[in-house]
Amino acid sequence: MRIGMLTSGGDAPGLNAVIRGAVLTGETVHGHEFLGFKDGWRGLVENDTMPLGRHEVKGVSKQGGTILGTSRTNPFEGRGGVDRINEVMTENGLDAIIAIGGEGTLAAAKRLTDEGVRIVGVPKTVDNDLDATDYTFGFDTAVGIATEAMDRLRTTGDAHNRCMVAEVMGRHVGWIALHSGMAAGAHAILIPEQRTSLDQLVEWVTSAYDRGRAPLVVVAEGFTLDSMDDPHSERGLDAFGRPRLGGIGEQIAPLIEHRTGIETRATTLGHIQRGGTPSAFDRVLATRLGMAAVRSVNDGHWGQMVALKGTEIVHVPFENALGKLKTVPQDRYDEAALLFG
Ligand SMILES: Nc1ncnc2c1ncn2[C@@H]1O[C@H](COP(=O)(O)OP(=O)(O)O)[C@@H](O)[C@H]1O
Ligand SMILES: O=P(O)(O)OC[C@H]1O[C@](O)(COP(=O)(O)O)[C@@H](O)[C@@H]1O
Numbered sequence: 001m002r003i004g005m006l007t008s009g010g011d012a013p014g015l016n017a018v019i020r021g022a023v024l025t026g027e028t029v030h031g032h033e034f035l036g037f038k039d040g041w042r043g044l045v046e047n048d049t050m051p052l053g054r055h056e057v058k059g060v061s062k063q064g065g066t067i068l069g070t071s072r073t074n075p076f077e078g079r080g081g082v083d084r085i086n087e088v089m090t091e092n093g094l095d096a097i098i099a100i101g102g103e104g105t106l107a108a109a110k111r112l113t114d115e116g117v118r119i120v121g122v123p124k125t126v127d128n129d130l131d132a133t134d135y136t137f138g139f140d141t142a143v144g145i146a147t148e149a150m151d152r153l154r155t156t157g158d159a160h161n162r163c164m165v166a167e168v169m170g171r172h173v174g175w176i177a178l179h180s181g182m183a184a185g186a187h188a189i190l191i192p193e194q195r196t197s198l199d200q201l202v203e204w205v206t207s208a209y210d211r212g213r214a215p216l217v218v219v220a221e222g223f224t225l226d227s228m229d230d231p232h233s234e235r236g237l238d239a240f241g242r243p244r245l246g247g248i249g250e251q252i253a254p255l256i257e258h259r260t261g262i263e264t265r266a267t268t269l270g271h272i273q274r275g276g277t278p279s280a281f282d283r284v285l286a287t288r289l290g291m292a293a294v295r296s297v298n299d300g301h302w303g304q305m306v307a308l309k310g311t312e313i314v315h316v317p318f319e320n321a322l323g324k325l326k327t328v329p330q331d332r333y334d335e336a337a338l339l340f341g
């Protein structure tokens, strides 16, 4: 078979390991050929391709980013649509597409499979917010980077007796904040799922400070104080029309300082969390998902994505993964909150 492959949406460490896992299994075990589409759906709509074989995937699983490039192009906009995509697939002699992306990418893939295009999906999100899979690759790397950054913030915070605020990614969910905050021993973790009050935050910060600690506050970019209507956004919209988040740490730091009198500094980790070398866990998960995507193609599991359930890789219809975010459950937050302050 000839299989096209694309990566779409924000990048996540491990994308290249998925690509390598699929290409190596597909070529050596099953005799398939692969073709890369550049920059997500844009490459498929515009027929912008690149060779994708053993040579191209040599040594890439330790590289961040994606050798195929990515974008947030909607395949139904502009000159896109199902007829155009079928035309490009026929022109390239393709039997199937492996689409690696987040909820939006899978929503697009579902629409296309409903119209007869043969697509299998591989879930991608550093936020870990996709339902129907236990973990997504990229999340473990992001948590590791954030934890290391917080360990560093704590030593400088301790030296000056300051309160340190660390802002991490997490548009709708607080998984990165919860895990990195727990790992770093944060005195408060603020996540989109929990609309915390400034009074509560001040209580946690003061209690830690009064015990002689330099308070560490971890905040997810999508967090809103109970006095705010929407998550903080000051940088316009992204290519898909969503507000670009970021900056809530800088907003709450002066509020903490004003209310407590404790000198407070904020650091936004931003895209550092998504860049660079994937962790070993993410490389293994991504490689297994790439290999499983090829098995899905062999078995004709169109309209399904591969997913992690416990330690097993399973197949899940796109619709089961869409429409519902995997948020931080109340009991996981309550458990972490026992150690706040
Ligand atoms: N309902 C939809 N139909 C078609 N395309 C969509 C839909 N929702 C999102 N997209 C497309 O999904 C892609 C990005 O979304 P996603 O895969 O969730 O990544 P990210 O969360 O990193 O932005 C873009 O190509 C966007 O245009
Ligand atoms: O700067 P960009 O590429 O628009 O992405 C920012 C957004 O992407 C994210 O990293 C989400 O990425 P995922 O789709 O991989 O979960 C959010 O945390 C953040 O709001």
Ligand SMILES: [Mg+2]
Residues within 6 Å of the ligand: 102, 103, 125, 127
């Ligand atoms: Mg996403």
